[in-house]
Amino acid sequence: MTQFLIRRILVSIVVIWAVATLVFFMLRIVPGDPIGAMLSDVDPAAAEALRAKLGLDQPAYVQYFRWMLNTLRGDLGNSIYGNNQPVNQIIAEALPRTLSLSFLAMIIALVISFTAGIVSAMKKGTWLDHIVTFIAILGLSMPNFWLGIMLIIIFAVNLHWLPAIGYSPLSDGFWPWFSHLILPAIAVGAPFAAIIARMIRSAMLEVSREDYIRTARSKGLSARSVIFTHTLRNALIPVITVMGIAFALLMTGAVVVENVFAIKGLGRVMIQSILNRDYPVVQGAILIVSLVFVATNLLVDILYTVVDPRIRY
Amino acid sequence: MSDMAETAAELGQLDRGYEPARPRSRWLWVRAFWQRKPAVLATIVLLVILIAAIFAPQIAPYDPNAQDYEFLEAPSLRHPLGTDDLGRDLFSRIVYGARISLFVGVSTVVLAMIIGVVLGLLAGYYGGWIDTIITAYVDLQWAFPNFIIAVYLVAVFGTGLTNVIIAVMLAYIDDFSRVVRGMVFSIREQQFVLASRAAGAGDARIILRHILPNSLAPIIVQATVGVSSAILAEATLSFLGLGVKPTTPTWGLILSDARTFFSRGWWLALFPGMAITVTVLSINFLGDALRDIFDVREYD
Numbered sequence: 141m142t143q144f145l146i147r148r149i150l151v152s153i154v155v156i157w158a159v160a161t162l163v164f165f166m167l168r169i170v171p172g173d174p175i176g177a178m179l180s181d182v183d184p185a186a187a188e189a190l191r192a193k194l195g196l197d198q199p200a201y202v203q204y205f206r207w208m209l210n211t212l213r214g215d216l217g218n219s220i221y222g223n224n225q226p227v228n229q230i231i232a233e234a235l236p237r238t239l240s241l242s243f244l245a246m247i248i249a250l251v252i253s254f255t256a257g258i259v260s261a262m263k264k265g266t267w268l269d270h271i272v273t274f275i276a277i278l279g280l281s282m283p284n285f286w287l288g289i290m291l292i293i294i295f296a297v298n299l300h301w302l303p304a305i306g307y308s309p310l311s312d313g314f315w316p317w318f319s320h321l322i323l324p325a326i327a328v329g330a331p332f333a334a335i336i337a338r339m340i341r342s343a344m345l346e347v348s349r350e351d352y353i354r355t356a357r358s359k360g361l362s363a364r365s366v367i368f369t370h371t372l373r374n375a376l377i378p379v380i381t382v383m384g385i386a387f388a389l390l391m392t393g394a395v396v397v398e399n400v401f402a403i404k405g406l407g408r409v410m411i412q413s414i415l416n417r418d419y420p421v422v423q424g425a426i427l428i429v430s431l432v433f434v435a436t437n438l439l440v441d442i443l444y445t446v447v448d449p450r451i452r453y
Numbered sequence: 454m455s456d457m458a459e460t461a462a463e464l465g466q467l468d469r470g471y472e473p474a475r476p477r478s479r480w481l482w483v484r485a486f487w488q489r490k491p492a493v494l495a496t497i498v499l500l501v502i503l504i505a506a507i508f509a510p511q512i513a514p515y516d517p518n519a520q521d522y523e524f525l526e527a528p529s530l531r532h533p534l535g536t537d538d539l540g541r542d543l544f545s546r547i548v549y550g551a552r553i554s555l556f557v558g559v560s561t562v563v564l565a566m567i568i569g570v571v572l573g574l575l576a577g578y579y580g581g582w583i584d585t586i587i588t589a590y591v592d593l594q595w596a597f598p599n600f601i602i603a604v605y606l607v608a609v610f611g612t613g614l615t616n617v618i619i620a621v622m623l624a625y626i627d628d629f630s631r632v633v634r635g636m637v638f639s640i641r642e643q644q645f646v647l648a649s650r651a652a653g654a655g656d657a658r659i660i661l662r663h664i665l666p667n668s669l670a671p672i673i674v675q676a677t678v679g680v681s682s683a684i685l686a687e688a689t690l691s692f693l694g695l696g697v698k699p700t701t702p703t704w705g706l707i708l709s710d711a712r713t714f715f716s717r718g719w720w721l722a723l724f725p726g727m728a729i730t731v732t733v734l735s736i737n738f739l740g741d742a743l744r745d746i747f748d749v750r751e752y753d
Binding site for chain 1: 592598600601605608609681689692693694695705708712715725729738
């Protein structure tokens with residue numbers, strides 16, 4: 141187990157290094173740089189001076205080693221726009237928003253999907269089951285940004301129940317935080333809920349055909365006990381195998397939906413910096429987003445062994 | 454999952470290793486498909502969308518970029534789905550949008566499939582250092598969702614239709630090569646392949662006559678699912694401003710353009726989103742049916 145963990149962590153580090161390096165060099169191979177777009181036509185001399193100041197006049201490999209060293213020291217550089225805000229600071233502000241959003245989305249999605257999955261497994265073949273199945277496929281087919289827009293139109297623009305956009309930190313009170321995040325969290329959580337609900341349904345149906353379930357039932361246990369302690373618990377194992385994919389969907393959703401609700405999280409920072417060709421921020425955002433993904437994969441792998449003691453690496 | 458078992462039993466495949474596909478079961482496949490009404494309905498819907506895309510100039514009542522003085526008009530007989538802030542006919546824009554969505558969705562996945570299948574065959578069949586290199590690359594991509602890979606690539610290549618197609622195409626390669634590599638491993642040592650080799654068949658013959666036909670089912674299922682997710686990816690990229698150039702009528706961009714006017718025109722939000730959802734939903738129903746019929750296990 142320890143050996144597996146060490147190997148897995150090493151692989152994760154290599155993956156992140158490879159992504160950061162590939163992105164770094166590809167950004168420099170592709171023609172067109174932000175300074176050129178900003179200044180070259182207006183004032184070539186100023187453009188050269190700015191390049192020298194930012195170290196962009198150096199050969200790519202020099203820039204690379206400098207960037208790598210700084211990154212290892214925990215310094216991701218500065219934005220090339222505005223007041224040259226440090227990338228660290230931008231990300232430190234953005235990360236809690238993205239994590240808040242993902243966390244809330246996950247809670248909502250888990251509650252919905254467990255209820256829906258268990259109900260539709262128990263009522264297999266009825267109209268209720270068909271409706272749940274249809275909604276689940278719908279949840280996977282709807283673009284999350286569109287779901288977000290529709291939620292804004294219904295609950296913010298027409299009903300005035302909730303704020304349409306923006307973010308309020310948890311330190312300013314629970315309700316402002318919650319009311320800003322609930323709509324984006326539903327938009328982000330929908331595909332996650334859909335996957336888990338379908339998975340719980342089929343896993344519960346599979347487990348309910350096992351001998352030990354028949355044994356449990358024949359020795360007179362209540363239906364409730366059979367469903368929750370025997371069936372559901374064993375049905376969780378295959379569900380956790382899709383957790384990795386579901387988590388990935390959740391994070392991807394957050395990256396997109398933040399842009400609909402104008403929440404300055406990691407996703408919005410990343411997309412805005414790509415649109416502005418603000419390289420230091422692009423690199424920093426990609427690094428952190430990659431880190432989040434790789435760390436989640438690692439966590440899910442470890443979770444397998446906790447839930448299913450039969451799995452030993 | 455239970456009706457899946459019935460179909461499989463009907464096809465006599467329940468205790469299969471991977472037997473060579475034979476035409477004997479072809480009509481059974483058609484019948485199994487016909488019994489799945491959601492999938493049949495989905496196919497009809499997709500055909501309608503395809504026809505709309507092909508005959509867009511004949512079907513759309515207006516030029517998709519023609520501006521009129523009727524700004525932000527609610528749906529009416531003149532403009533069945535209303536107009537946008539520049540007075541452009543929403544129905545015409547959505548019909549033309551189908552062209553880009555379907556083109557991007559299908560072309561990226563077909564290209565990714567070709568490259569991915571070749572990589573998967575090479576890795577699975579030859580093994581050794583070829584396998585090591587290909588698998589390292591594929592595993593690198595596998596660590597991230599396809600959409601995130603596409604965003605990274607657009608960050609590098611820049612926006613625009615061609616770049617989006619390249620980015621999405623590259624992002625989907627790993628799905629195919631993983632499936633194919635796994636299939637090759639399970640088929641390579643089967644009796645009929647060994648027999649064929651003993652009879653003197655070369656690599657090319659074994660790959661083309663035995664391995665590829667028997668990997669076809671999971672490839673088709675993967676491609677179907679891929680198209681729906683590639684359509685979503687293009688719509689999302691365009692919505693975020695990372696996709697096609699402005700004024701191009703695509704579903705994602707129509708939604709993005711209309712963002713500031715949603716409170717004054719619900720139709721601008723509703724219809725383009727419905728176009729995306731109905732298309733993706735239909736493809737997903739089709740993919741589910743194919744998965745059941747071909748008895749392809751969802752891999753983890």
